[in-house]
Amino acid sequence: MDKNHFLQSFAEQFDDTDPSTITLETHFKEMEEWSSMVALMIIAMVDEQYSKKITGADLREANTIEQLFERVSSK
Amino acid sequence: MALLHNKYVSIKGISACVPANSVKNTDNELFAPGDINAFINNVGVEELRMAEKGVCTSDLCVAAAEKLLEETQTDRNDIGIIVFVSQSPDYFFLPNTACIIQDRLKLSKETLAFDVPLGCSGYVYGLNLIASYLSAGQIKKGLLLVGDTASKIPNAKDKSSSMLFGDAGAATLLEYDEQSEGLHFHMATDGSGYKAIIVPEGGFRTRFSAASLEEYTSNEGLVRTPHSLHLDGFDVFSFGISEAPKTCKKLMEHLAITNEDIDFAVFHQANKMMNEKIRKKLGLPENKVPYSLKHFGNTSSASIPLTMVTEMRAELQQSSTRLLLCGFGVGLSWGTAYLQCSPIVVPELIEL
Numbered sequence: 455m456d457k458n459h460f461l462q463s464f465a466e467q468f469d470d471t472d473p474s475t476i477t478l479e480t481h482f483k484e485m486e487e488w489s490s491m492v493a494l495m496i497i498a499m500v501d502e503q504y505s506k507k508i509t510g511a512d513l514r515e516a517n518t519i520e521q522l523f524e525r526v527s528s529k
Numbered sequence: 530m531a532l533l534h535n536k537y538v539s540i541k542g543i544s545a546c547v548p549a550n551s552v553k554n555t556d557n558e559l560f561a562p563g564d565i566n567a568f569i570n571n572v573g574v575e576e577l578r579m580a581e582k583g584v585c586t587s588d589l590c591v592a593a594a595e596k597l598l599e600e601t602q603t604d605r606n607d608i609g610i611i612v613f614v615s616q617s618p619d620y621f622f623l624p625n626t627a628c629i630i631q632d633r634l635k636l637s638k639e640t641l642a643f644d645v646p647l648g649c650s651g652y653v654y655g656l657n658l659i660a661s662y663l664s665a666g667q668i669k670k671g672l673l674l675v676g677d678t679a680s681k682i683p684n685a686k687d688k689s690s691s692m693l694f695g696d697a698g699a700a701t702l703l704e705y706d707e708q709s710e711g712l713h714f715h716m717a718t719d720g721s722g723y724k725a726i727i728v729p730e731g732g733f734r735t736r737f738s739a740a741s742l743e744e745y746t747s748n749e750g751l752v753r754t755p756h757s758l759h760l761d762g763f764d765v766f767s768f769g770i771s772e773a774p775k776t777c778k779k780l781m782e783h784l785a786i787t788n789e790d791i792d793f794a795v796f797h798q799a800n801k802m803m804n805e806k807i808r809k810k811l812g813l814p815e816n817k818v819p820y821s822l823k824h825f826g827n828t829s830s831a832s833i834p835l836t837m838v839t840e841m842r843a844e845l846q847q848s849s850t851r852l853l854l855c856g857f858g859v860g861l862s863w864g865t866a867y868l869q870c871s872p873i874v875v876p877e878l879i880e881l
Contacts, residue, residue: 490749490762491571491802497767498806507771510725510763514748 455504455527457520463503464519467495478520483513500526532783535660536711538703541670542874543845544597545699545838546589547578547825549880554692559685568692573801577695577826579680586617587626589698589881590674591633596876597700598634605634609668610641612658614651614675614830616859617682618644630674641668648726649797649858651675651830653866656701656854657714663705673701676831682728683760684744686752690760693800695826699834702874712868715780717772722861725764730755765858769803773857774810776865781853784867788813791867793841794853798822798832807855830856842875 457478464482465473471487482488497508506529508522516522553576554565569575580589590613598605611634613627620626627642636642641662647654652675659671676698683690730741741756753759773796781787794813796804798821808818819840821832828835833854837845844850850870857863 489567491567493763494571494766494802497763498770501767501770501806507767508763509767510761513763 455523457523460523460526461519463499464496467492467499476519478518478523480519481517482519482522483517531714531716532780533657533714533716534711535657535664535714537666537705537707537709538660538663538711539706539709540868540870540873541702541704542597542601542876543699543701543834543837544593544600544876544879545697545831545835546593546879546881547695547697547835548580548584548589550579550581552577552579557692559691560688564688565692568688571802572693573820573822574693574826575823577680577692578697580678580696584678584881585619586615586676586678586696586698587613587619587630589696590676590700591630592879592881593698594630594634594672594674594700596879597702597874600876601702601874603670603702606637607669608636608640608672610659610662610671611636612643612645612655612671612673614645614647614655614673615677616646616648616829617677617679618646627674647860647862648677648829649799649832650856650860650862650864652797652833653714653854653856653864654716654862655830656703656712656866657716657864659703660712663703664711666705668705670702670704673703675699675701675834677829679827679829682758684753684757686744687757689751689762690758693827695828697825697828697831697835699831699838701834710869712866713780713784714864714866715776715783716864717776717862719861722764722768724759725761725768725861726859727759728756729759766800766803768861769799769857770806770810772863773807773855776857776863777811777853777855780865780867786867788817790851791817791853792850793844794818794855795833795836795841797856797858798825798827798836799858800827838875838878842877845870845873845875847872
C-alpha cells in the first residue's frame with residue numbers, strides 16, 4: 455500500500471474540502487466536513503481499492519490519516 | 530465450505546403482513562432536520578411501519594400465514610413443520626413462539642415447531658432448514674414464518690438505529706416436489722463480529738437489572754441503554770459490502786451461473802448505500818434488484834419476503850422466476866439461496 459495514494463483517495467471522499475489542505479497529519483475526525491456518512495465512504499473506498507475491512511474500532515482509535523493508514527496496511 | 534443443495538423442494542407461496550401504523554422519519558422530533566435528511570438520502574428510509582404496544586411479530590406472522598394457507602387452499606394437516614425465525618418472541622424464549630403459533634393456526638399436533646432466533650440472515654437460514662426437512666420426502670409441507678418488531682429494540686433517542694428498523698412478518702409455504710430442482714445455498718458465520726449488532730444486557734451473560742434501563746451517551750453521541758440495540762454501523766457496513774458480494778459470487782461460481790441466469794436478486798434491506806455498493810460490486814442492473822427499504826425500512830428477517838411481496842408480486846404470480854436471495858447481518862451470519870420458482874401464490878400485502 456502506498457501512503458500518498460491512500461491520502462489522495464481519502465481526500466477524494468470529501469465534497470467541499472480542498473484536498474490540498476488534507477495531509478497525513480490531519481486529525482480527520484476534527485475536519486468540518488467529517489461525518490458518519492463520510493466515514494462510510496472511506497470504508498467503501500478501502501474495500502474497493504485495497505480489499506481490506508476498516509472496523510468501527512479503527513475509526514475510533516486512529517486520529518490522523520497516517521494512523522488510519524498504518525492500521526489498514528497492517529491488515 | 531457450506532455449499533448445500535436441497536433437492537425436491539419448491540416454494541408454493543409467500544405472504545407478508547405489516548402494521549397499518551406508518552411513521553414518517555421527517556416527522557421525527559428528536560433529531561435535527563439536517564441529520565434526518567442526510568439519513569434519508571444515504572440510508573434510504575423515508576417511513577417505517579411500527580407495531581402498537583401489544584402487537585407482536587407472531588401476530589403479523591399469523592395474519593400472513595392465515596391468508597397464505599387460505600389462498601393456496603392448503604390442507605392444514607399437510608403441514609408437518611413450522612419454524613418461527615425471529616428475535617422478538619412473544620415470551621422470553623419460554624415457551625417457543627412457534628409452539629403457540631401451531632395452536633393459533635390450528636395445525637396438527639403431529640407438527641414439528643420451534644424458534645430460530647436469527648435476524649437479517651434468518652430468511653435464508655429458515656429456507657435451508659425447512660428445505661432440509663422436506664427434501665427427504667417424509668414431510669409434505671412446511672411453513673416458514675419470519676420477522677421482527679425490530680422498531681421496538683433500539684432506544685428512540687439512538688440516531689444510529691431508531692429511524693432504520695420497521696416491523697413486518699412474513700409466511701412462506703414450501704412443499705415436497707419431485708419435479709423440482711430444489712434450492713441451492715451458501716451459508717456462513719463469523720462470530721468474532723458478534724458485538725457489531727448486540728443488545729448487551731437482558732440475556733444470561735448479563736442478566737436484566739434496573740441498571741439495564743439507564744440511559745447513557747456513547748462517545749459518538751448516541752443515547753442508549755444496556756438493554757437497547759447497539760449497532761456499530763461502521764462494522765456492519767464494512768462487513769456487508771465485503772461478505773454479501775462474496776457469498777453471492779461463491780454460490781454463483783459453484784453453480785456456474787452468471788447474472789444472466791438471475792431474474793431477481795433480492796437482498797436483505799440493510800441500508801441503501803450499503804445495498805447499492807453490493808449491487809454494483811456484483812454488476813447487477815438496477816431492474817433486477819428491488820427495494821422495499823424506502824417505505825418499510827430494515828425489517829430484519831422479513832425484509833426479503835416483504836420485498837418480494839411489495840415489489841415483485843405480479844412477476845412471481847405470473848411467470849417462472851430465477852431468484853438469488855441474500856441475507857446478512859447480526860451474528861455475524863449470512864447466506865445466499867438460488868432457486869427457480871414456478872408461478873407462486875402471493876397474496877396482497879396485509880396490514881394489521
